Amino acid sequence: xxxxxxxxxxxxxxxxxxxxxxxxxxxxxxxxxxxxxxxxxxxxxxxxxxxxxxxxxxxxxxxxxxxxxxxxxxxxxxxxxxxxxxxxxxxxxxxxxxxxxxxxxxxxxxxxxxxxxxxxxxxxxxxxxxxxxxxx
Amino acid sequence: xxxxxxxxxxxxxxxxxxxxxxxxxxxxxxxxxxxxxxxxxxxxxxxxxxxxxxxxxxxxxxxxxxxxxxxxxxxxxxxxxxxxxxxxxxxxxxxxxxxxxxxxxxxxxxxxxxxxxxxxxxxxxxxxxxxxxxxx
DNA sequence: CGGTATCCGTACTGATACTG
DNA sequence: CAGTATCAGTACGGATACCG
Numbered sequence: 001x002x003x004x005x006x007x008x009x010x011x012x013x014x015x016x017x018x019x020x021x022x023x024x025x026x027x028x029x030x031x032x033x034x035x036x037x038x039x040x041x042x043x044x045x046x047x048x049x050x051x052x053x054x055x056x057x058x059x060x061x062x063x064x065x066x067x068x069x070x071x072x073x074x075x076x077x078x079x080x081x082x083x084x085x086x087x088x089x090x091x092x093x094x095x096x097x098x099x100x101x102x103x104x105x106x107x108x109x110x111x112x113x114x115x116x117x118x119x120x121x122x123x124x125x126x127x128x129x130x131x132x133x134x135x136x
Numbered sequence: 137x138x139x140x141x142x143x144x145x146x147x148x149x150x151x152x153x154x155x156x157x158x159x160x161x162x163x164x165x166x167x168x169x170x171x172x173x174x175x176x177x178x179x180x181x182x183x184x185x186x187x188x189x190x191x192x193x194x195x196x197x198x199x200x201x202x203x204x205x206x207x208x209x210x211x212x213x214x215x216x217x218x219x220x221x222x223x224x225x226x227x228x229x230x231x232x233x234x235x236x237x238x239x240x241x242x243x244x245x246x247x248x249x250x251x252x253x254x255x256x257x258x259x260x261x262x263x264x265x266x267x268x269x270x271x272x
Numbered sequence: 273c274g275g276t277a278t279c280c281g282t283a284c285t286g287a288t289a290c291t292g
Numbered sequence: 293c294a295g296t297a298t299c300a301g302t303a304c305g306g307a308t309a310c311c312g
Binding site for chain 4: 038039040066067068069072091093
């Protein structure tokens with residue numbers, strides 16, 4: 001269980017899996033990946049690409065998200081260094097969220113993945129249909 | 137509620153969000169994205185990039201996954217057209233799983249995302265550390 | 273406005289046992 | 293070997309109420 005002292009500078013996920021680590025439970029990447037691929041993480045990252053926005057802006061834009069999950073997901077992303085939070089000390093409170101450069105990089109990749117699925121949806125749905133028709 | 141009859145040929149996730157759809161709940165993409173980004177979906181897609189493998193091979197390689205979730209996740213990915221399943225009619229049963237061309241494309245993108253996180257982990261951890269030191 | 277704390281239902285997860 | 297069925301624990305997610 002002393003994976004932490006392994007000498008190699010790892011690298012790819014496939015590498016880790018080949019070592020039998022599976023991208024080990026202990027690995028912080030698992031945590032980050034979880035935040036990013038969480039139900040609202042994906043949507044929030046994409047939403048933030050529009051630029052700096054307030055808490056309520058995001059709540060409206062993402063639509064369907066509860067305050068709890070919005071706050072929590074933003075905190076995860078902030079802790080991971082993907083989101084910057086600026087609270088203006090006024091009443092009523094004014095808080096702005098934006099992507100950090102690191103977050104912008106990530107958001108692009110996430111959006112690319114989501115867009116790929118959008119784009120390939122016809123093929124995906126066709127696969128489903130063909131299976132139902134007896135091809136499975 | 138009649139989003140389905142909207143004329144435009146949609147496109148990007150950001151587009152959908154801008155329309156207030158958020159990548160609507162009704163949208164099948166949500167379902168697919170859920171399968172792909174699920175706890176085991178990511179790992180399985182990457183694992184399958186090594187080539188055709190049997191059920192038990194995958195179980196061993198992914199390590200930590202239960203038979204139930206392995207079967208279920210494989211079924212999701214198969215239904216979405218990302219995974220091909222071939223059952224040889226012998227005893228004991230011999231079933232092989234592999235990526236379809238579509239699945240291979242997807243797996244590449246997923247792995248790229250995971251690898252990016254692996255690669256940027258130092259920056260991410262640094263972000264966490266700096267926040268704990270009072271920068272937050 | 274921008275959160276936090278609490279309660280609660282659900283849905284995902286895993287261990288076990290069983291079947292073909 | 294490759295699943296399926298069942299059951300129980302957990303963790304996620306949402307609604308509500310309350311605080312700064």
